[in-house]
Amino acid sequence: MIAAYIRVSSDKQDVQRQRQSITDWAVRTDSTIGHWFEDSEGKNPRDQAAKRPEFQKLLKAVESGLIRQIIVDSQDRFGTKDVYQFGQFVTLLRENNCELWSVSQGNLTADDDATILTNTIGALTSTREQKEKATRSVGGLVKTAKAGLYPGGVAPYGLDVVCFANGSEKWRVRWHSQTERTRIYPDGRKEQFNGRGNMPASDPTDELRFRPGCEKRLGVIRQIFGWYATEDISPHKIATRLNDAGIVNAYNNNWNKVGVRSLLANPVYVGLPAWNKRGRPRFKEYVNGQIQDVTDKKTRRRDPSEFVQPDSVEFEPIVTGDVWDKVQEKLSASSQKAKRPSQVANLWLKRFLVCGGCGKPMVACAPQGRTTYGSYICGNYNTFGKENPTGCRCHRVKHSVLEALVEKYLEEVDPQLVELAEPPENTVRKFAGEEFNKAYAEQMKLWARMTDYVPDDWVQHVSGDAWTAWLNIHEAYEPPNLDAEIDAKEQELDAMLSGFARLSPALQDRANAKMEGLQTQIEALKAEAEDLAIPYREVAGEVAARQKALRHALTIANDEGPARAEALRGVVDSIVVNFRYTAKKSFLDCVEIFPVAGEKLCLALEGSPGPN
Numbered sequence: 001m002i003a004a005y006i007r008v009s010s011d012k013q014d015v016q017r018q019r020q021s022i023t024d025w026a027v028r029t030d031s032t033i034g035h036w037f038e039d040s041e042g043k044n045p046r047d048q049a050a051k052r053p054e055f056q057k058l059l060k061a062v063e064s065g066l067i068r069q070i071i072v073d074s075q076d077r078f079g080t081k082d083v084y085q086f087g088q089f090v091t092l093l094r095e096n097n098c099e100l101w102s103v104s105q106g107n108l109t110a111d112d113d114a115t116i117l118t119n120t121i122g123a124l125t126s127t128r129e130q131k132e133k134a135t136r137s138v139g140g141l142v143k144t145a146k147a148g149l150y151p152g153g154v155a156p157y158g159l160d161v162v163c164f165a166n167g168s169e170k171w172r173v174r175w176h177s178q179t180e181r182t183r184i185y186p187d188g189r190k191e192q193f194n195g196r197g198n199m200p201a202s203d204p205t206d207e208l209r210f211r212p213g214c215e216k217r218l219g220v221i222r223q224i225f226g227w228y229a230t231e232d233i234s235p236h237k238i239a240t241r242l243n244d245a246g247i248v249n250a251y252n253n254n255w256n257k258v259g260v261r262s263l264l265a266n267p268v269y270v271g272l273p274a275w276n277k278r279g280r281p282r283f284k285e286y287v288n289g290q291i292q293d294v295t296d297k298k299t300r301r302r303d304p305s306e307f308v309q310p311d312s313v314e315f316e317p318i319v320t321g322d323v324w325d326k327v328q329e330k331l332s333a334s335s336q337k338a339k340r341p342s343q344v345a346n347l348w349l350k351r352f353l354v355c356g357g358c359g360k361p362m363v364a365c366a367p368q369g370r371t372t373y374g375s376y377i378c379g380n381y382n383t384f385g386k387e388n389p390t391g392c393r394c395h396r397v398k399h400s401v402l403e404a405l406v407e408k409y410l411e412e413v414d415p416q417l418v419e420l421a422e423p424p425e426n427t428v429r430k431f432a433g434e435e436f437n438k439a440y441a442e443q444m445k446l447w448a449r450m451t452d453y454v455p456d457d458w459v460q461h462v463s464g465d466a467w468t469a470w471l472n473i474h475e476a477y478e479p480p481n482l483d484a485e486i487d488a489k490e491q492e493l494d495a496m497l498s499g500f501a502r503l504s505p506a507l508q509d510r511a512n513a514k515m516e517g518l519q520t521q522i523e524a525l526k527a528e529a530e531d532l533a534i535p536y537r538e539v540a541g542e543v544a545a546r547q548k549a550l551r552h553a554l555t556i557a558n559d560e561g562p563a564r565a566e567a568l569r570g571v572v573d574s575i576v577v578n579f580r581y582t583a584k585k586s587f588l589d590c591v592e593i594f595p596v597a598g599e600k601l602c603l604a605l606e607g608s609p610g611p612n
Helices: 014-030 051-065 083-095 115-144 215-230 233-246 257-264 321-338 341-345 380-385 397-411 415-420 427-453 466-471 482-496 505-529 533-557 561-569
Strands: 002-006 033-039 069-072 101-102 159-165 168-176 179-183 190-192 205-211 284-289 289-291 353-355 362-365 375-378 572-582 588-596 600-610
Touching: 002 014, 002 051, 014 321, 033 051, 051 083, 083 101, 083 215, 083 533, 115 284, 115 289, 159 482, 205 588, 215 233, 215 321, 233 257, 233 380, 257 321, 257 380, 321 380, 321 397, 362 380, 375 380, 375 397, 397 572, 427 533, 482 505
Parallel strands: 002 033, 002 069, 069 101, 353 572
Antiparallel strands: 159 168, 159 205, 168 179, 179 190, 284 289, 362 375, 572 588, 588 600
């Protein structure tokens, strides 16, 4: 069967041109298109093939042997991240006896030199175009943010996007949900603009800027900041208080601790809208005041120093400066307090656990306050609290309980798997220790050679302890002047060499032995006369760096959790934790362990109550 594939980057683009191009090709070649795969809804960037549903269906059909030929309008419509990914897909097609054809380029899976070169150049060009486009996009956003203009996306809670024409308000947009918004005119007229990305059009000379919205929402914002600044309360408790009061979050319906914390940290509420608060780019990002290639594509929070903001406030602050400062200080302190990497790392089952109630991953909770044990709770409950959309309770379960069950499972399946799941020797710590010992031994070797050429009273004339003084031995060391002795021995060696040819064979053997001895003495004298201060300083720097690395390795080496998780990963795929309820308690009912291969095993716990 011949299949056609069509892709547009956005649903705002028309697929008709590609469809007509492929149809014309089919007529010219007397071919019949058996099926059309079309990624035309939402966003379908070329570098995110895994997120294009029709493209993935196409690949599945190829692997099933249903398709023998794919036709696309052009190579970039097929869509790949780079030349390596294009090669990966071509390999997949060729292994399944499927050809990829382009209307304009012909057979893209041919193995002749010209096709391979053309494909490579096409993929490289595609990657370059994506990076150039990303550079222009990021540069434009930086310029927009510095000017205080609206950079796009959903407005923060309580803010409207106002369109100004010649300094006067032309209209404003107010959000009611992620995809529902209203355009409001100064005379009170309203128009609905619903749907993803469906913003009202503005004229080229208009300016879009954030401005405070309705007073009711502004009152909620001031209340949130006031609670956090003056009370001993967490974002989670604020979210619970808002939900209990029936205050609706316009974007997520229910409030949660993540949304509250994000609101409290947003400088837009003091009149300074900020862009670049979070990093989620694919090609280019703005870091250290420059547009750079992306090295880590994970979503991550930026430090406030990386925010891009206007030089002056855009509007009168919604919260006062002293309240803002108190809130930021408290957020910073709570963030530092929450960082317990070693304790959380030891909860090594986190990557496997799934809540049986909602199907969401469980969240690891390190010992804190009255809770003296490591545990896991439902991810939905952790984010949304008791008002979570699936109705899950806390579902807290001790790490020690689950760890014992996993060990029991491994013993029952195969006793050797227990050893498999044990953490291997900490290679990071071992490597760091070996490298430090190697550098330190070299430093001590040089140090021993230098001690004969340091004044006896050197230690008495330096500040600090004697050990520090000896580590800085290069400051007092002076290499010996052995030039005269070296010259004398070299002259002696030259004299022997000049008369060597006149000697009898027996004397030549004796002369050889003596000359070799002289040469050895010369090399030893030169080594002794070498200025050891230069290599010593280099080695001392290497020792300091290796010592720092070793300390870091020792810090993390005590946490065997990650190593155990990595070992278990080859045995277990996921662990589903199931609870049942009574009026007041939730009970850990059973744990389902899904292995990488084989049948799942359900471990019933006879209604053991959860620690919550």
